[in-house]
Amino acid sequence: MRPRPEQGGRPQPGPVHRLRAAQPGHGTVHLVHPGALAAEVHRNLADALPDGDGLTVLDLSGLPAYFEAALTGGRADTTVQALAERLVAELELAPGDTLVGWSFGGVVAQAMVELLPADRRPRELVLLDSIAPTEGYQQPxxxxxxxxxxxxxxxxxxxxxxxxxxxxxxxxxxxxxxxxxxxxxxxxxxxxxxxxxxxxxxxxxxxxxxxxxxxRNNRLTAPYRPVPASVPLVLVTAERSLLPGDRTLGWQPLARHGLTVHSCPGDHYTMLTRPDAAALIAELVRPDRRPQR
Amino acid sequence: MTVVTASQAQQWLIEKIAHRVGVPESEIAPEQYFDELDLDSTEALILAGELENWLGFELGSTTLWYHPTIKDLAEFLAQESTVQQQAQVEGQHAATA
Structure with a gap:
């Protein structure tokens, strides 16, 4: 709904939601979220992280060009590249922090990695039940x-x-x-x-x-031509994934530095809310406190 | 297609919203913003679909966005139902001319 008038109204939230702030000496998980569910859905993951670690959600639905397309027929006046550039501008990735993308958020997160200078890239990219923007997976x-x-x-x-x-x-x-x-x-x-x-x-x-x-997401993905990932990819598929039985969801051609696949309980959506799935994912995404260089 | 007054549309909205959020109709004020009501996005879209069915014409999904209170929306619906009915009548005349 439209923001209320400024007097007495609340400011419209942007894409950045800090669900848990990192304590000194700890890192942050940065998670690219494509909407559909509220950013708060990642609260269980935040709570499952080790004490002191933070979680920031970068919510694409906080970007009007993306959000409004779901209300106006599914055609967004933007591109995967533009969305990635916009979120990179908001990304405060410290050494040892991790980057994660759920669903279509994984496609944008991979594009974000490639926009970062080599010395600012995360050690790996974690993809949560995300379908790759590769041939055979880009569907009409x-x-x-x-x-x-x-x-x-x-x-x-x-x-x-x-x-x-x-x-x-x-x-x-x-x-x-x-x-x-x-x-x-x-x-x-x-x-x-x-x-x-x-x-x-x-x-x-x-x-x-x-x-x-x-x-909207399908049409954004269809013309997008990704470059291979410059960091290892870690894919977590849900037991009831969007594409049941498909082990890699199409990421292999982009995984020139390796692809590791894990399975977690739940379906494409409940993998974000189930405590058992959150515990498994938290282990995979926990920030690394060792200096990278 | 139904032509409604702002008062009818307002009463319809109050009745439906009160039912969906489980409070007496007297607790729903027409000036309240939709986001102040305990109506999540799922319920808001279901309500929009039921509203379209009642009115007999389609509403843009951004309608609640641009008319964020019950009173604003009811006034818009009254105007829009008149516009839609006129367009329908003109269309019928054109088809039979």
Missing amino acids: DEALDAPLLLGWFGMYLGAKRGRPVPLDPARLAGCGTEDGLLLVLDAAVAAGALLPDTSLPGLRKLYETYVDGLL
């Missing part, structure tokens, strides 16, 4: 069919409301948007994720906005 909009999108939407809705929305993939297969949304509505109401009298038109509006956000 038509490839995002209704059963796929509805399945992702069910995960998103469950994470957003803190109540899993179980959907049977076999029942979703072959569904169009309308009949699929009825399945989601029934499952979400039964799970307590939506009020019992939630209507199909209401759910449809939520779904369309969710899909516009996905299409």
